[in-house]
Amino acid sequence: LAPLAAACGLRVPMMSGRSLGHTGGTLDKLESIPGYRTDLPMARFAEGIERIGFAMIGQSDTVVPADRKLYALRDVTGTVESVPLITASILSKKFAEGASALVFDVKTGSGAFMQRPEQARELAVSLVRAAGELGRRAAALITDMDQPLGRTVGNFLEVEEAVGCLQGRGPADLEALTLRLAGWMLTLGGLCPDPDEGERIARTRLADGSAWRRFLANVEFQGGDVQALLDPRRSPRSRLSRPVTTTAEGYIRRVDARAFGVAGIVLGAGRSRKEDRVLPGVGITLLKVKGDRVRANDELALVHADDEGRCDEARRLIAGAYEIGEAPPPDSPLVIEEIAGS
Numbered sequence: 001l002a003p004l005a006a007a008c009g010l011r012v013p014m015m016s017g018r019s020l021g022h023t024g025g026t027l028d029k030l031e032s033i034p035g036y037r038t039d040l041p042m043a044r045f046a047e048g049i050e051r052i053g054f055a056m057i058g059q060s061d062t063v064v065p066a067d068r069k070l071y072a073l074r075d076v077t078g079t080v081e082s083v084p085l086i087t088a089s090i091l092s093k094k095f096a097e098g099a100s101a102l103v104f105d106v107k108t109g110s111g112a113f114m115q116r117p118e119q120a121r122e123l124a125v126s127l128v129r130a131a132g133e134l135g136r137r138a139a140a141l142i143t144d145m146d147q148p149l150g151r152t153v154g155n156f157l158e159v160e161e162a163v164g165c166l167q168g169r170g171p172a173d174l175e176a177l178t179l180r181l182a183g184w185m186l187t188l189g190g191l192c193p194d195p196d197e198g199e200r201i202a203r204t205r206l207a208d209g210s211a212w213r214r215f216l217a218n219v220e221f222q223g224g225d226v227q228a229l230l231d232p233r234r235s236p237r238s239r240l241s242r243p244v245t246t247t248a249e250g251y252i253r254r255v256d257a258r259a260f261g262v263a264g265i266v267l268g269a270g271r272s273r274k275e276d277r278v279l280p281g282v283g284i285t286l287l288k289v290k291g292d293r294v295r296a297n298d299e300l301a302l303v304h305a306d307d308e309g310r311c312d313e314a315r316r317l318i319a320g321a322y323e324i325g326e327a328p329p330p331d332s333p334l335v336i337e338e339i340a341g342s
Helices: 002-007 026-030 042-052 065-074 083-097 117-133 156-166 172-188 195-207 210-221 257-267 308-321
Strands: 012-016 054-058 101-108 137-144 152-154 240-245 250-255 283-286 299-305 322-325 335-340
Touching (some): 012 083, 026 054, 117 335, 152 156, 156 172
Parallel strands (some): 012 054
Antiparallel strands (some): 152 283, 283 299
8 A cells, every 4th residue: 555655646655563362463574575664764664655655563662652552462462453542552653653634444344453443533533633623634444354354364464465455456355455455645735636536546547556666665765685576486384384274165155254354363474462473474265255155175375484383273263254144245435434524
């Protein structure tokens, strides 16, 4: 999303976090690119924004230091889903970045912190209202995370999927959401009159390769090995991959995103404790998704692991994440609601 918005003419300062609970962390994903650094000094961060249009950093001892400590503690004190703490955490980073307009992707469903739509709406309204009261233009999209977005769960696996999206060959749901968020960013950034027009502009920049080139420039600027993105032989890989198969026949009615997140922690793609080390190459590839028809012995997913024990445990979790029935599932929107500040 950041390189796409930058390719459209925006300046996008990005300050992100690490894996928390069953969700992945943007910094962990980026740092799975060999050599990529997110601990940039603020002067270097500003240089990246000026030269490329965006840069990626995390909290540090000098940038929102209190939030860095609170972020680590929320996971172990049962306050991950606190709306006031989430609002404060997100806005403190955005204000430290210097952003003048904000677009929030507030997820709901089994894979989100806010599992019920009314919880997600409470957070979305809190973010938009607080940002507006502090003088920032803001909008929030409430989006479905009852099933995984895209086709991968992991660190470098998701980097590869993002690369595919930037090259115009990403999963349809990931591309659609990225374009819609970019449309809102362009609208609030004053580059177009409405999100539909912004989406059209973003689609053009995706198609002409300029967003992909921005990402490559950012990876090089932040010390990453660009060749790891271009040559699979140089990219992080797990030691083994094992399929998850089904004995049922019918239609996939649901894929439990939370189970995939927990399986990711088991494999080492996320953290169960704040001091845990994440593994760059492990994760899950979805071969079948909601709405697909399956037959007995079809492969539903591939589990990528570094040891057999973790692999077997993750495979059990993934097998239980698929709900298969006789009839196709009803259609459900990816973007549930859009909330704009006044």
